[in-house]
Amino acid sequence: MQPGFLSIRSLTKRYETMVAVDDLNLEIAKGELVAFLGPSGCGKSTSLRMIAGLAPATSGTISIGGKDVTQLAPYRRDIGLVFQSYALFPHMSVLKNVMFGLEMRKVPAAEAERRAREAIAMVQLEGREDRRPAQLSGGQQQRVALARALVIQPSILLFDEPLSNLDAKLRDEMRSEIRSIQKRLGITSIFVTHDQVEALSMCDKVAVLNGGRLEQLGTPNDLYERPATAFVASFVGRTNRLSGVAEGDCISVGGKALRAPGASKGKVELMVRPHRMVMTAAGETMPDFGSEPINSIDGEIRDVYYAGDILHYEIDAGGQVMSVERTTSGGETPVSPGSAVNLTWRVADTLVFGAAQ
Amino acid sequence: MTAATMITAPGSRTSSIVFLATLLLGPIIAVNGLAFIMPVLNLLMLSFRESLGGGGLGDAYTLDNWSSTLVDGFYIELIVQSILTSLMITILTLVASYPIALYLHRAQGRWRTILLVLVISPLLTSAVVRTYGWIAILADDGLINNTLKALGADAMRLLFNKVGVVIGLTEILMPYMILALLAGFGRLDPRVEEAAETLGASPWKVFWRIIVPLTMPGVALGCLLSFVLAVSSFITPKLLGGGRVFLLATEIYDQAIVTLNWPLAATLSMIILVIFGAALVLYSRLLRAVL
Structure with a gap:
């Protein structure tokens, strides 16, 4: 592996009864925004705290810009950290909060104030310099926290679920704002989140963690289209699962033969994204996939949910429940439950994994 | 409607x-x-009555008690000494209690309960008993001086002077101070301390720039409580001072019980009340400044 700007080697955090982070290896290039994505307890926050120096590593090394920082105290690491709970200094004004890091770096007061005001302007909080954190809304507080972390121009910027305490609309706004500021300044950043939409839409790369281990590091497209493990496939995006027995590229699922890219053997799990499956009811014309090889199974509609932009069907296909989506075009009547339908998808859209456990 | x-x-x-x-x-x-x-109010009235000696009260109202108290060098010295001694005790109590309170605030689970009980337990015995305990420790042939002598050092005079009073009162007031500090530590947040650390603050800077300002409400409350208790306590100064340390509270006791000059005792009591009032004003000013 090419050594990155941030280089994490065999990083492990062991508590008395459990391993929180297990042999994590990661290389992050300069200027990249990388998400640490995973369910709660997967070790993403612990990893971040180790990078920040707030939690000591049991073993392994962390180096930033070629310098080993594993044993350094947080205040010697030159990092910025944005907390989920904002963690602003309640006894200081917005301006003093943002100036704090510069003061600690012994930047002359006049210059510190000028830079702090610039940072406050960057997060669009001009005019609120003299307010106390308690006088600001949650979104504004998180902007102050962002300005406070940015103003010191850290070599690495860390975000610990910074948007989790904000409501949905504000979250979208902050997401694109953080992304554009990060890109403009070219700061190498790590963004911890349990929200896959956040990870996929904002970040250059996503590291999926599960049970303290790195499942996959890749671009959002890699994760979605070419998940390395069954966990990644089911955690990132929604999937339909089918279990079967493979023999080469032919897989038998409940007596029906399906095909999959690549050869495998033994018990396997097939996964297909719901929106890649095409549902055809009796009397409708079969979709045309051209010369592409396709898979096809029959089933019966169990339920229909209307969600405005899509119609969501639940289909019983030989005992396995599958989800399929259709975009609404207005005026159509949903295919009613009980109808026999056919599901078709491209062989290329079939993901195969060795059966778990 | x-x-x-x-x-x-x-x-x-x-x-x-x-x-x-x-x-x-x-x-x-x-x-x-x-x-x-x-x-x-009764006390206030009493302070304007004439003392006839032997505990008698004159019928006429007079300003003599007040004028003599506020002009007499002995009483002015007494008031100043009482305030200064109480301030010193308050500061020593704060310095001794603050680390304990901070540790207790961060302790968790059963350990915290055990420590809290240990901190409060001195309050279960009376101040008189604890004062006699201090006499046993501070006396000329007490624990400390015997140890010093055994080590070949010179013995120190720790009892029946101000040193003894300050040591004894500081220990007696510590539980109150610790409880008041804990009550005022609500704004401390480990995340905020971590934020300061990541911004480049050394542990020393984190303490002075973050922890101390955020604990000021507790410090103010604890100091107010300790000061008021120090000014008004008389058993401990009386026993540890051995009649040689003169403070307002012991003087009131002497005037009221020994000399039977009730009007003078009432005047001194009213002066203590004024000092409390001033401390309370200072406290609320300070609290408004830090919040």
Whole structure:
């Protein structure tokens, strides 16, 4: 592996009864925004705290810009950290909060104030310099926290679920704002989140963690289209699962033969994204996939949910429940439950994994 | 809803709240009035009466007690010494209690409960008993001096002087200080300390720039409580001072019980009340400044 700007080697955090982070290896290039994505307890926050120096590593090394920082105290690491709970200094004004890091770096007061005001302007909080954190809304507080972390121009910027305490609309706004500021300044950043939409839409790369281990590091497209493990496939995006027995590229699922890219053997799990499956009811014309090889199974509609932009069907296909989506075009009547339908998808859209456990 | 009900509804609600408030506050107003306000007013009246010696009171009202107290160098010295000694005790109590309170604030689970009980447990014995304990430790042939002598050092005079009073009162006031500090530590947040650390603050800077300002409400409350208790305590200064340390509270005791000059004792009591009032004003000013 090419050594990155941030280089994490065999990083492990062991508590008395459990391993929180297990042999994590990661290389992050300069200027990249990388998400640490995973369910709660997967070790993403612990990893971040180790990078920040707030939690000591049991073993392994962390180096930033070629310098080993594993044993350094947080205040010697030159990092910025944005907390989920904002963690602003309640006894200081917005301006003093943002100036704090510069003061600690012994930047002359006049210059510190000028830079702090610039940072406050960057997060669009001009005019609120003299307010106390308690006088600001949650979104504004998180902007102050962002300005406070940015103003010191850290070599690495860390975000610990910074948007989790904000409501949905504000979250979208902050997401694109953080992304554009990060890109403009070219700061190498790590963004911890349990929200896959956040990870996929904002970040250059996503590291999926599960049970303290790195499942996959890749671009959002890699994760979605070419998940390395069954966990990644089911955690990132929604999937339909089918279990079967493979023999080469032919897989038998409940007596029906399906095909999959690549050869495998033994018990396997097939996964297909719901929106890649095409549902055809009796009397409708079969979709045309051209010369592409396709898979096809029959089933019966169990339920229909209307969600405005899509119609969501639940289909019983030989005992396995599958989800399929259709975009609404207005005026159509949903295919009613009980109808026999056919599901078709491209062989290329079939993901195969060795059966778990 | 008609206009009439719209107008009367809030009105009747207000009057019922006033009634409820009177009902609920009534008992405390009665108790405070009878047991606190009346005696204090009585004391104030007494301070303007003439002392006839042997405990007798003259019928006429006079300003003599006040004028002699506020002009007499002995009493001015007494007031200043009382305030300074109490301030010193307060500061020592704060310095000794702060690390304990901070540790307790961060302790968790059963360990925290055990420590808290240990901190409070001195309050289960009376200050008199604890003062005699200090006599045993500080006396000329007490624990400390015997140890010093055994080590070949010179013995120190620790009892029947101000040193003994300060040591004893500091220890006796520590539980109150620790409890007050803990009550005022609510704004401490480990995340905020971590934020300061990641911004480049050394542990020393984190302590002075973050922890100390955020714990100021507790510090102010603890200091107010300790100061008031230090100024008004007389058993410990009397026993550990051995009659050689003169403070306002011990002087009041002497005037009231030994000399039987009640008007003078009342005057000195009123002066202590004024000092408390000043401390309270200072406390609220400080609190407003830090919040």
